[in-house]
Amino acid sequence: MNDLMVIAPILLPLMTLILCLGLEMSGKRTGMVSLISVGVTLAVATGLVMRVASGGTLTMAVGGWQPPFGIVIVADLLAALMVWISAFVVLAVMVYGVKGRGHGHQSGHAQVLIQGLLLGVNGSFLTGDLFNLYVWFEVMLISSFVLMVREKGIKQLGGGLIYVILNLLASAMFLCGAGMLYGELGTLNFADMAVKLSAVDDPAFVNTTGSLLFVAFAAKAGLFPFFFWLPASYHRADPALSALFAGLLTKVGVYALLRTFSLVFTDANGFSSDIILYISMATMIVGVLGAVAQYNVRRLLAFHIISQIGYMVAGIAIGTPLALASVIFYTLHHIAVKTCLFLVGGVLEMRTGSPDIRTHGGFYKTDPWLAVGFLIPALSLGGIPPLSGFWAKLNLMQAGVDTKEWLFIGVGLGVGILTLFSMVKIWNESFWKDAPEGMERNSLWPGKPYAAIFGFCCLTLVFSFYGKFVFGLCEDAADALHDPRVYIESVMGGEDK
């Protein structure tokens, strides 16, 4: 049973995907099956987090081929936490309701593709092999690309095209980096690479391959200067789907950076990581300035993702245990908050028929609960105590103080104020001011948008008021990251099985 739990977050979406394909062929609805399956995945992920938190990292050698020869599935605490939050996000977005175009073959395979997305995301979190990570990235990319263009409008197609081209370019770089690594080290297993790379005394090689992988993951994460695809594509997809993308896709890039640059390409292995901090600061500034200039609600939020990704990667660059713990906490908090804001943005767009917040107004009066549902994540994102964003930023700043990165602290605080400013902008325009003449108010589409938004608000409040407990988990995960030997031993120690 031990092994089953490690691979269940991958197998469940895969089997549901196949089941949904079969159901669609016979013209049946797939929504309920898909929803139940994600619910089960969430339950399994909860169990996985609890087991890993108490009993340490779980691994499984696929096909019985022991590392470093076979592919290993590794569930350490970081991976388990990420799997948990992604199952939560997918579940909430399904409750929110993805617009379907009928059922059977007319459904546009929405449920199949969402399961494919969850499969790719969970696979990326759980794999212990660099090339396998590439494969999961592709699963994720294909699913999200098809989801993005399934409305078949020219706008969606344009956004999707930018998205797929830039991501394919990043994938090509990833593949080059992986190929070079394999050529030199003869292995792609993370743990084995970490061991073998420490014996390689060739800074040119380490920095070249490290930079190739960095650029590939940076493009997925939306770091400066590789973020162009993100604000060009996210706001064009269906609201529920764009919330799904906003919550999950870039964070997989952050996870890959966190994993690779804390384990394989470390300073101890001869990788010069100084530039990462500067790139992340540029990302923070450019992202938030883009957000301040926007009036399209979901586009504004999309720029915010970039700026917040900057904070996370800055934490990776600082690299102390406290910084890594706050990166993990920041990622969890940001996934909850940002998905929720996209869902609220989707409701605003649906109700008014326009994404431009200047044409909105008066939602505070007509939908007070929606206003609360916006206020909690928005204030949290802006870093107002006692919400989760405050704890995330506080700990990150503390890590900055410890390592005397004064420039980073200045940038981080300044960007925090601008973040709050742009949230206030949405609040003023959409909620606070009186409704302009002739603003439409459409009724909502089927689904339960408020239930999903409520769920995320609860999660944000849990992160805020049980912050100590959640941060404790993140600290344990970060300790394991900061000392690569823990990971290496738990993967390579399984040889005698």
Next chain:
Amino acid sequence: MKSHLLLVASRFLSWPFFILSIWILYRGHNLPGGGFIGGLVGASGFLFYDLSGYGRPKQGFFSLKPFSFLTAGLGTAVLSGLPGLLAGKGFMTAFWLPGFKLPLLGSVHLGTPLVFDIGVYLTVIGFILLLADTLAEEEKL
């Protein structure tokens, strides 16, 4: 362009190609071949009908839809991994039946990797047929 000649020929070509593809699929474990190449050859049996311009038959084996192959193929591939899990080992751990001898084929080894290959084979057929269907649809526009 419709070719009646090719339509008639398809009836005689499609089955041999299909049988050949199964042989390629089977020998693939130790020799060149396997699920992917077998699937490509098997799909070409279907594509003769498409090339003739008359489309695939309305009934019989060659009328099966791409999504049936895709679903069956993915399902088979996942099923082939489950015995390993049930035995408490890694997902996709190989299990083999004891080998035996058959005329023509020589010594026969059957096991879960072959089941996985069958899954790949069916998925590839489904994928190629879906591709062909989509391209043919564009042509009509």
